[in-house]
Amino acid sequence: MSRILIVAKRVLTQLRHDKRLLGLSVMAPLLIIYLLKIFFDTMPKGFNNARYVMPITAFMVHFLAFLLCAIVLVQERTAGTLERMFINGFRRIEIIGGYVLGYILLATFQAMIALAEALWLFDLSYAWGDLALLFGVIWLLAITSVMLGMFISTFARHEGQVFPFIPLIILPSVFLSGLLINPEQLPTWANWLGHAFPLFYANDAIQEIIGKTPSSSVIWTNIVILLGYGLFLLTLASRTLKDVE
Amino acid sequence: MNAVEVRGLTKRYGNVHALQGIDLSVPEGMIFGLLGANGAGKSTLIKALVGALKPNSGEWQVLGLNPLRDQAKLRALIGYMPQGVALYEDLSARENLRFFGSAHGVPELEQRIQAALEFTELTSRAEHAVYGFSGGMKKRVSLACALLHQPRMLFLDEPTAAVDPHLKVRSWQLFRELANAGTTLFISTHLMDEALLCDRLAIQQAGKILIVDTPQAILEHGQTQLTIEQAGQTNTQQIASTPSALAECLRGYGLNPAVQAIALQPDSLETIVLRMLQKSEVAK
Numbered sequence: 001m002s003r004i005l006i007v008a009k010r011v012l013t014q015l016r017h018d019k020r021l022l023g024l025s026v027m028a029p030l031l032i033i034y035l036l037k038i039f040f041d042t043m044p045k046g047f048n049n050a051r052y053v054m055p056i057t058a059f060m061v062h063f064l065a066f067l068l069c070a071i072v073l074v075q076e077r078t079a080g081t082l083e084r085m086f087i088n089g090f091r092r093i094e095i096i097g098g099y100v101l102g103y104i105l106l107a108t109f110q111a112m113i114a115l116a117e118a119l120w121l122f123d124l125s126y127a128w129g130d131l132a133l134l135f136g137v138i139w140l141l142a143i144t145s146v147m148l149g150m151f152i153s154t155f156a157r158h159e160g161q162v163f164p165f166i167p168l169i170i171l172p173s174v175f176l177s178g179l180l181i182n183p184e185q186l187p188t189w190a191n192w193l194g195h196a197f198p199l200f201y202a203n204d205a206i207q208e209i210i211g212k213t214p215s216s217s218v219i220w221t222n223i224v225i226l227l228g229y230g231l232f233l234l235t236l237a238s239r240t241l242k243d244v245e
Numbered sequence: 246m247n248a249v250e251v252r253g254l255t256k257r258y259g260n261v262h263a264l265q266g267i268d269l270s271v272p273e274g275m276i277f278g279l280l281g282a283n284g285a286g287k288s289t290l291i292k293a294l295v296g297a298l299k300p301n302s303g304e305w306q307v308l309g310l311n312p313l314r315d316q317a318k319l320r321a322l323i324g325y326m327p328q329g330v331a332l333y334e335d336l337s338a339r340e341n342l343r344f345f346g347s348a349h350g351v352p353e354l355e356q357r358i359q360a361a362l363e364f365t366e367l368t369s370r371a372e373h374a375v376y377g378f379s380g381g382m383k384k385r386v387s388l389a390c391a392l393l394h395q396p397r398m399l400f401l402d403e404p405t406a407a408v409d410p411h412l413k414v415r416s417w418q419l420f421r422e423l424a425n426a427g428t429t430l431f432i433s434t435h436l437m438d439e440a441l442l443c444d445r446l447a448i449q450q451a452g453k454i455l456i457v458d459t460p461q462a463i464l465e466h467g468q469t470q471l472t473i474e475q476a477g478q479t480n481t482q483q484i485a486s487t488p489s490a491l492a493e494c495l496r497g498y499g500l501n502p503a504v505q506a507i508a509l510q511p512d513s514l515e516t517i518v519l520r521m522l523q524k525s526e527v528a529k
Contacts, residue, residue, distance in 0.1 A: 006347045010333070010340075017335045017374065080331030084390075087295050088348040089320040244313065245298040 003090055007098020011072075015106060025068055025106065029060040029114040037121045049122050050210050055179045055203045057118045058138045061110050062199055063170055065142045069103055069149030070162045078158055086243040096238050100146055107142030111135060126210065133209050133219060140226050141202040147233035148198065154240040173197035178204060201226045246309055248273040248398055248429040249294060254303035256289055256452075263289040264300065265452040271431060271445070276424045278443030278460075279433040280518065286452040287433040288328050291400050294431065295325045308398055321349065324396035328403050328433075330383040334376035338367050338386045341375060342393060349394035361389035364419065366412065380407040388416065398429040405439065417442050437515045450522050460514065466521070467512030473498065474505045486511045 015022050036056060040049050076082040085095060115135055118124065126134065152169070156162045176183065176194035183194045194200045205222035208214050249271035256264040263286045271277045281287050292298040293305060296312030296319060305312065310319045332341050342358045351357055362368045365385035370378065375386060388404055401420075405413045417439070420430050424444070432443065440446055440460060447457040456463060467486045471494060472479060484490045491509075498504055512520075 003348065006344065010336070010344045013340060014333060014335050079334075080327050080329045081333060083297050084325070084327060084331040084345070085348070087297055087320055087323075087325045088345050089317065090348055091317075243316075244296065245292065 003094040004097035004101060007085075007090065007095055008101035011099060011102030012105065014072075015102070021068075022106075025064050026110060026113065028064060029057070029110060030117050032060055033057060033114060033117050033121060040122075050124055051207070052180075053118050053122050053124065054134060054206045054210055055199075057114045058141050058202050058206060059174065059179055059199060061107065061114055061138055061142045062145045062202070064110065065103065065107050065145035066149040066152070066170065067162070067166070068106075069099065069146045070153045070156070070165070071149075071159050073099070073150055073153035074156045074159050074162055077153070092238050092241050092243055096150060096234065096241065099150060100143065100234070103146045104143060107146065108139060111138040111142055114138070130209050130214075134206060137202050137205045137209070137223060137226070140223065140230065141198060144198045144226060144230040144233060147230050147237055150237040151233050151240060154237070154242070169197075173199040176200070177202075178207065198226060198229050201229065246273065247271055248308055249277075249431065250304075250306045251294075252304045254290070254293060254300050254305050256286075256293060256298065256300045262452050264293065264303075267303070267452070267454055269447060269454060269457065271429065273429050274424060274427045275444040276420055276430045276432060276442070278440045278446045279431065279449055280435065280437075280440045280446055281433070281449035282435060282522070285449045287449055288402050289452075290449070291325075291402050291431065291433060295323060295400050296320065322397045324391040324394065324399045326387050326391040326399075326401045326404055328406075330375075330380075330387045332375050332383060332386055332390070335374055337372045337374055338362065338378075338389075339371045341386055342389055345390040346393040351394050354393075357393055361393055364415075365389045381409055381412070384408050385412060396428070398431065399423065401430065401432045403433055403435070405434075405436070413439075437513065437518065441514060448518055448521060450525055453525075455521050455525055463517060464511065464514060467514075467517040469512070470510040472508040472510070474507075475501070476503045 033053075033056075036053065040047065040052070043049075073082075076085075082095070112135065115138060148169070152162065152165050156165070172193070174180065176186065176190055177197050177199035178194065179199065183191050183200070186194065201222040205219050205226070208218045208222070247270045249269060251267050251269040254264050254267040255262070267290060279287050279290065289298065293300050294307050294312060296316045299313060307319055308322055312319055333344070336344070339358060339362065342361060343354065346354045346358060362371050365388065367382065367385055367389070370382065375383060378386070384404065384407060388401070391399060391401065405416050408416065420432070421442075424430055432439075434440055443460060445457060446460050446463055448455045448463070456466075465485070465487045468483045469486045469491070470481060471484050471491070472481045475498070482494070484494050495507075
């Protein structure tokens with residue numbers, strides 16, 4: 001456990017030192033939510049903002065957590081520090097655990113302020129219980145995204161190779177996860193493909209929470225699937241993160 | 246017990262044979278040098294020994310342990326400085342040292358960090374981010390990270406490349422002190438002057454070890470140009486670079502008062518190594 005904390009502390013120290021990265025990863029969702037507000041202001045009256053605002057907020061946290069974690073881990077590999085960590089006795093699970101713990105704090109902060117800005121700008125109000133659930137879903141999605149970034153990083157030899165995974169993994173989830181349209185309107189195969197993305201379950205839970213007749217079983221089923229998805233990715237990442245060439 | 250025992254070690258990357266049947270024994274408590282040109286397979290061999298790489302075949306032990314099977318045990322006993330600096334550039338020198346030192350649970354870590362910073366003459370830059378450091382300064386931080394937990398065996402991959410001459414001398418003084426205290430040092434280098442400072446030397450080319458011996462014995466593989474001026478005449482001849490060859494050659498002259506000067510020009514290690522490498526190429 002102590003080595004997990006050592007890695008987490010180092011990850012956080014790096015984030016603290018890299019003010020530009022920290023600033024961008026916190027400010028970028030805020031800026032995009034603001035631009036979304038300007039865009040939605042042009043929509044006709046009666047347009048259901050809430051249906052899009054919360055899932056898009058979740059998507060931005062998902063995207064940034066994925067990208068940040070994938071790139072930082074690839075940097076570890078190219079700089080030789082990952083190999084050095086292993087030779088200094090760190091085990092795979094300690095490195096992954098340290099990263100998850102370090103990024104949980106960033107993801108929590110990102111999820112909190114993005115949610116707060118979206119609620120304030122779009123004048124949305126929910127019961128405290130629903131707000132807690134919304135935060136919980138976005139937070140869980142962020143953690144899953146960290147693990148997805150870790151898993152994907154094992155397939156990239158340098159930072160540039162992370163980017164092709166954005167059109168492969170991130171962009172399809174925008175169209176197939178119910179972010180823009182109800183996935184049931186998609187062809188059956190596309191609907192099924194949508195189930196492969198963590199955003200699908202986060203969106204399904206969010207739509208249920210903000211819907212008129214929320215079903216707690218649907219919400220919790222999605223939360224459990226999201227949790228399982230995260231654990232599955234954690235297992236994959238711990239198997240693919242090689243400590244020996 | 247030998248610190249390193251390697252038999253028939255091979256490693257392939259596709260069609261590239263990085264290690265081709267390496268046999269090597271390194272006794273404990275000495276400075277063992279691995280000399281070779283870039284691409285000779287020095288780093289691959291070191292990575293196999295520290296358990297960062299899985300060879301295709303062969304038997305290999307470090308401190309009596311298998312680097313892959315006994316990974317956790319071995320890693321507590323060794324220190325490793327890779328060829329690249331392998332540091333967190335957005336962290337300060339002290340933070341890098343603290344991170345790698347914490348991994349080993351080093352007692353009195355802060356005092357050891359301070360001592361390492363003083364040795365590497367980085368005290369005044371200890372709190373600065375490493376990305377602003379010169380190549381030589383980064384090497385110094387990297388070396389300090391490898392030394393912190395006082396390992397039983399140190400693997401240093403070109404530790405003094407791009408380091409200024411002053412620190413290079415200080416580093417080799419430290420290496421000697423460590424060896425005298427019982428630490429085994431396995432140092433790869435392509436610098437001939439450094440190779441001469443090792444207790445034993447292996448010359449590696451294209452994944453093979455060409456020779457393992459003391460630097461002095463390797464020097465004796467070369468030739469010496471002997472020039473003798475006698476009675477106004479200059480006589481130059483090539484002899485083997487051994488004390489007995491010199492004695493035999495001079496015996497013929499006796500101590501004739503007419504011998505006015507004797508000049509010796511032995512082959513440098515660089516010349517000898519290059520000749521060995523050329524012979525090895527021709528033999529292929």
